Amino acid sequence: xxxxxxxxxxxxxxxxxxxxxxxxxxxxxxxxxxxxxxxxxxxxxxxxxxxxxxxxxxxxxxxxxxxxxxxxxxxxxxxxxxxxxxxxxxxxxxxxxxxxxxxxxxxxxxxxxxxxxxxxxx
Numbered sequence: 374x375x376x377x378x379x380x381x382x383x384x385x386x387x388x389x390x391x392x393x394x395x396x397x398x399x400x401x402x403x404x405x406x407x408x409x410x411x412x413x414x415x416x417x418x419x420x421x422x423x424x425x426x427x428x429x430x431x432x433x434x435x436x437x438x439x440x441x442x443x444x445x446x447x448x449x450x451x452x453x454x455x456x457x458x459x460x461x462x463x464x465x466x467x468x469x470x471x472x473x474x475x476x477x478x479x480x481x482x483x484x485x486x487x488x489x490x491x492x493x494x495x
Contacts, residue, residue: 388435389428448484452477
């Protein structure tokens with residue numbers, strides 16, 4: 374494996390910058406002024422943790438697309454949907470939606486089918 378140069382980090386930084394540049398206005402458009410709260414000093418540490426976690430997830434996803442095959446990365450990325458549904462159920466008492474798990478089964482079956490097709494000799 375070749376050593377990673379400075380261009381690799383500049384490339385990742387550019388992707389993260391433009392990803393956030395595009396997502397911030399779209400997120401702000403979806404926020405109602407009635408639900409907008411002022412950040413209190415006690416919110417700074419959790420807010421920073423959420424921001425760093427989001428940047429880290431984008432960094433990892435960008436590296437996954439760079440080094441992995443997209444047919445493998447995309448289905449694994451979609452697996453966060455049922456995982457977040459499970460977290461919402463466990464920590465926040467949200468009801469589980471059967472359609473989320475039906476979609477998850479479709480994703481897993483598609484992933485396994487794709488892996489099975491690629492494993493066949495040509």
